[in-house]
Amino acid sequence: MRIDAERVFSAHDHAACRQATLERAEEIVAVEGLRLTPVRRRTLEILLESHQALGAYEVLDRLVASGFARQPPVAYRALDFLVDHGLAHRIRRLNAFAACMRPGEPHRPAFLICDTCQAVAEAPGTAVADAMLAAAGAVGFEIERMSLEAVGRCPACREARA
Amino acid sequence: MRIDAERVFSAHDHAACRQATLERAEEIVAVEGLRLTPVRRRTLEILLESHQALGAYEVLDRLVASGFARQPPVAYRALDFLVDHGLAHRIRRLNAFAACMRPGEPHRPAFLICDTCQAVAEAPGTAVADAMLAAAGAVGFEIERMSLEAVGRCPACREARA
DNA sequence: CTTGACTTGTTATTTTATAACATATTCATT
DNA sequence: AATGAATATGTTATAAAATAACAAGTCAAG
16 A cells, blocks of 8 residues: 555545554564564554654653653654654654655655644655755755655645635 | 855855845845844844854853843744744754845745754755645645755865765 | 834743663574 | 673653743834
């Protein structure tokens, strides 16, 4: 299953969506020899519960509900692991984290953040990143990482409001 | 004077650069009927001292040195004013602020952030923003604001390291 | 000269993130 | 199994970034 922006921003079988992404993540950790420990797995599941980005302390609250200690490093370490290995993304504008919907597929995501329903989707294609690379290249700047984020209104929320 | 990425990332007459930008900012506040009060003006001057982004508390330290009270809202309010009126930009990846080098010129800046010298430049052109708008438009997402930021190495620092 | 909008002063608190170090677990190699 | 290196977790404490809330002052237009 392929989860793209159209899907994220509309009603869909989220149980299947979450399940498919989780399975994909599991393949990846297996292939890469990573350890998807209980906290890490649970953290990923928490992020996958919705397409909304969650703050670290929100994740922590839910980890606590699953029996883990209420200590910030617990959440931050798990989140950092997921981000480092491409299983989650950090959304800088929101100081929050969202599950990666295409783990394993190399990509340079640009995020679309709906400020009405708070859903976060990865924009299709790599055109935005490509444009950034080109703009940087033009002045001799070498990019290591980028954050490409837009805040606005998703199709469903536009319609609901119109 | 036009301050673009090439200039920011190389040695230049920064006194003139700062002065020109400050004057431009003053024209804008005049035209728009805004009040560039002492704290606000000093804050802009502080940001203009270099092409590095400064955290709010760094700005606050320097405001204190100029006689203002050491209280976070003092800095945040001035910074928010500058950002709201296009005289400064917020760099989300750094939790920091940088003076706008093209105040008044309508633009959707993409930032190039050198992680060696910490200089921040606005990438030339609007191609990155255009690509973002196109990507969003393709899925029916309506953009209000965006953060387009890349971290890497500027030409001078690449060379110094090579 | 007063009304209303904007600006500043000030105290306190909230939210986000990391430092530091002890303990435990895992896994590859003896 | 025993050992040791790397990795992961537990825990305490603190740092860094941002905002809430409300009182008091300033300013320009009517």
